[in-house]
Amino acid sequence: MSTDYLTPVLTGRTLLRANPLSKLFAAVAITLALLVSIDWVSAAVVLACELALMPLLGISVWGLARRIWPLLIAAAVGAYGTALLAEKSGGVLVDAGPFLFTEGSVASGIAVGLRSLALALPGIFVLLTTDPTDLADALAQKLHLPHRFVLGGLASLRLVGLLVEQWQSLGLARHARGIGSDGSLVARTRNLLGQSFGLIVQAIRRATRLATAMEARGFGGDTRTWARESTFSGLDVVVAVVGLLIAVGAVTAAVLAGTWNFILS
Amino acid sequence: MHVSARGWGWRHAGRKAFAARHLDLDIQAGERVLLLGASGAGKSTVLHALAGVLGSSDEGEQEGELLLDGAHPATVRGRAGLVLQDPETQVVLARVGDEVAFAAENLAVPRDEIWQRVERALDDVGLDLPLDHPTTALSGGQKQRLALAAVLAMEPGLLLLDEPTANLDPDGVLEVRDAVVRVLERTGATLVVVEHRVAVWADVVDRVIVLDAGGGVLADGAPATVLVQEATRTRLAEAGVWVPDWQPAVGGPTPGAGGEVLLSAPDITVARTKRGPTAVGPLDLTVHAAHALSITGPNGAGKSTAALTLGGLLRPRAGSVEASPSLAGSAGADPFRWRSSQLVQRIGTVFQEPEHQFLTASVSAELEFGPRRVGAAVNPGRTAELAERLRLTHLLGANPFTLSGGEKRRLSVATMLATAPRILILDEPTFGQDALTWAELVTLLRELIDDGVAVLSVTHDAEFIEALGGATLHVSGGAGRLVSP
Numbered sequence: 001m002s003t004d005y006l007t008p009v010l011t012g013r014t015l016l017r018a019n020p021l022s023k024l025f026a027a028v029a030i031t032l033a034l035l036v037s038i039d040w041v042s043a044a045v046v047l048a049c050e051l052a053l054m055p056l057l058g059i060s061v062w063g064l065a066r067r068i069w070p071l072l073i074a075a076a077v078g079a080y081g082t083a084l085l086a087e088k089s090g091g092v093l094v095d096a097g098p099f100l101f102t103e104g105s106v107a108s109g110i111a112v113g114l115r116s117l118a119l120a121l122p123g124i125f126v127l128l129t130t131d132p133t134d135l136a137d138a139l140a141q142k143l144h145l146p147h148r149f150v151l152g153g154l155a156s157l158r159l160v161g162l163l164v165e166q167w168q169s170l171g172l173a174r175h176a177r178g179i180g181s182d183g184s185l186v187a188r189t190r191n192l193l194g195q196s197f198g199l200i201v202q203a204i205r206r207a208t209r210l211a212t213a214m215e216a217r218g219f220g221g222d223t224r225t226w227a228r229e230s231t232f233s234g235l236d237v238v239v240a241v242v243g244l245l246i247a248v249g250a251v252t253a254a255v256l257a258g259t260w261n262f263i264l265s
Numbered sequence: 266m267h268v269s270a271r272g273w274g275w276r277h278a279g280r281k282a283f284a285a286r287h288l289d290l291d292i293q294a295g296e297r298v299l300l301l302g303a304s305g306a307g308k309s310t311v312l313h314a315l316a317g318v319l320g321s322s323d324e325g326e327q328e329g330e331l332l333l334d335g336a337h338p339a340t341v342r343g344r345a346g347l348v349l350q351d352p353e354t355q356v357v358l359a360r361v362g363d364e365v366a367f368a369a370e371n372l373a374v375p376r377d378e379i380w381q382r383v384e385r386a387l388d389d390v391g392l393d394l395p396l397d398h399p400t401t402a403l404s405g406g407q408k409q410r411l412a413l414a415a416v417l418a419m420e421p422g423l424l425l426l427d428e429p430t431a432n433l434d435p436d437g438v439l440e441v442r443d444a445v446v447r448v449l450e451r452t453g454a455t456l457v458v459v460e461h462r463v464a465v466w467a468d469v470v471d472r473v474i475v476l477d478a479g480g481g482v483l484a485d486g487a488p489a490t491v492l493v494q495e496a497t498r499t500r501l502a503e504a505g506v507w508v509p510d511w512q513p514a515v516g517g518p519t520p521g522a523g524g525e526v527l528l529s530a531p532d533i534t535v536a537r538t539k540r541g542p543t544a545v546g547p548l549d550l551t552v553h554a555a556h557a558l559s560i561t562g563p564n565g566a567g568k569s570t571a572a573l574t575l576g577g578l579l580r581p582r583a584g585s586v587e588a589s590p591s592l593a594g595s596a597g598a599d600p601f602r603w604r605s606s607q608l609v610q611r612i613g614t615v616f617q618e619p620e621h622q623f624l625t626a627s628v629s630a631e632l633e634f635g636p637r638r639v640g641a642a643v644n645p646g647r648t649a650e651l652a653e654r655l656r657l658t659h660l661l662g663a664n665p666f667t668l669s670g671g672e673k674r675r676l677s678v679a680t681m682l683a684t685a686p687r688i689l690i691l692d693e694p695t696f697g698q699d700a701l702t703w704a705e706l707v708t709l710l711r712e713l714i715d716d717g718v719a720v721l722s723v724t725h726d727a728e729f730i731e732a733l734g735g736a737t738l739h740v741s742g743g744a745g746r747l748v749s750p
Contacts (some may be wrong), residue, residue, distance in 0.1 A: 177609065177624060192626065205620075217415060217419065218371035219367075220371075227366035
């Protein structure tokens with residue numbers, strides 16, 4: 001597992017060039033469209049569009065599945081649970097005692113599974129094609145978020161990666177002192193709590209040192225310039241418009257198909 | 266840049282004693298100063314104050330005044346550039362170019378000029394890398410040169426270095442020292458450097474100032490005077506400063522030929538993580554009782570990984586580590602499969618960061634923890650003897666986290682000895698230690714070897730290796746070469 005969150009393995013040459021804000025805009029538009037209605041048509045339309053855009057990511061479906069497999073499992077579990085528990089309508093498909101699946105309940109289950117995937121993918125697209133440093137530049141220069149907040153967040157992202165390494169080395173250090181992952185459940189729980197506390201102590205010390213290093217380089221003043229200019233290009237217009245089109249298309253398709261189910265109605 | 270201190274002192278909030286006090290000195294523009302003093306004399310505090318990062322009155326109390334060209338350091342941000350000891354904790358951003366640009370951005374330098382400064386700073390420190398090179402993929406020496414370049418982008422008039430080479434291998438030390446010299450020649454900046462290992466900087470500086478642990482200045486003058494005069498040399502040595510051409514006296518018997526085999530690893534390849542790249546291998550290693558094995562080589566060559574694997578903490582990528590029946594006893598032959606309580610009675614591993622291994626709120630509880638853990642009755646005599654031997658008796662009630670660097674190191678060794686393991690593994694035991702702590706540690710390890718303990722250390726320290734004797738494994742570029750005496 002990669003522990004370097006500041007330099008993640010990025011894919012998709014075209015989307016990599018787009019400004020992070022246009023990608024975020026498209027992702028938010030699509031997510032909102034999915035959130036306002038609970039139906040399978042809008043979810044299917046969005047998912048189909050997302051799969052059609054997969055080549056932009058520059059990785060195979062299999063490669064993507066390997067990276068997001070926990071989400072796939074979550075979607076499958078959600079679909080199964082819904083099919084099992086949803087209102088039973090339509091013809092009976094499986095009847096094995098407590099396990100009763102009907103046409104209606106299975107359709108609900110599939111809708112939930114599709115929606116979970118369709119909801120997750122826009123975020124995945126942004127994550128896989130965005131360098132955190134570019135995102136910070138865009139947030140500070142284009143959205144004018146306070147630079148201390150943005151750069152503090154960026155610096156802490158590096159520490160998150162280090163935390164994973166520190167957790168492993170703390171575990172080894174404690175094993176060497178005689179407390180490892182053996183013993184009763186109580187002993188293990190106590191050990192886990194102790195190790196967590198140790199990690200917090202280390203994290204605070206590390207953050208303090210980094211803060212000193214940043215301050216020593218003049219960080220924290222009121223004005224600041226940016227070495228990298230965050231810019232918008234024609235590509236960003238395309239990204240934003242495509243995102244909007246997918247969102248509007250999904251809602252229109254659902255209304256036309258008669259499955260539109262606004263959450264507030 | 267001119268530095269002046271008049272009766273200056275600083276007390277950290279919540280502490281009774283002043284970290285530095287009664288300081289009166291003037292440093293002229295362009296002077297190159299080596300700042301020395303015993304552990305706790307306030308060297309780092311002075312550097313942090315000059316860099317303007319000590320904080321506001323919430324974080325401590327100041328007396329007297331400390332001025333840079335007549336101004337308070339915190340009000341002239343960017344005029345002084347500080348490089349800290351640990352290369353790992355200073356990197357802020359992901360790419361080399363951005364890292365150097367960061368300080369210039371903070372000082373609101375126009376964009377075009379920032380990139381000119383970045384190019385010049387990287388050129389000054391001799392880092393010939395693409396601007397988008399990831400900062401994680403650098404060696405320790407490169408990271409320190411990057412930290413130096415990052416402060417150079419501010420075009421500081423005062424360069425402050427806080428033990429910049431303490432964590433580096435010998436090549437890295439020279440790399441950083443030479444980069445500093447080049448930078449000073451071009452910029453004419455004033456230099457104040459703190460370093461235990463004086464020999465590295467003695468030829469570079471033109472003035473040595475020694476802080477007195479009790480406050481004020483102990484000695485001040487040209488290196489040829491301060492470091493050569495017998496009177497000051499003696500006082501410096503007593504304070505634990507590594508004076509050139511001098512080595513602290515070590516006690517304990519001279520190590521002998523070694524005894525029975527405790528661990529054998531005839532053909533192992535080691536790796537830090539389960540699936541990650543391999544570090545070194547194949548290696549053919551044996552650990553003998555009453556014998557030292559020192560693993561040496563450049564930063565990042567896999568020395569620690571090899572040691573942790575021998576210590577049963579990491580699983581070898583290929584091959585196996587086998588414990589002799591006399592070491593294994595009732596446990597199996599593979600140390601990696603031992604439970605924690607079995608491991609701690611057989612192999613003690615002292616990590617580089619002592620704090621990672623502190624588990625309790627007092628020194629005495631820390632010493633009793635191991636014996637309790639393995640179900641042995643706590644023998645007060647043994648604990649007292651250990652505390653006495655490592656000069657911890659007066660600290661038994663103290664919280665381990667509040668100890669000084671040298672005390673923490675001694676405690677971390679003592680905790681491992683509490684369960685009387687037959688193998689002791691130490692990761693960089695002498696990094697950043699003053700000469701007094703160093704001599705104590707070496708003496709103790711020599712006594713342990715004489716008692717029959719196998720001592721395995723990961724170290725760059727040639728004097729340390731020589732004092733312990735035994736075999737040396739040189740690790741570099743994924744391969745190991747064993748040098749037996």
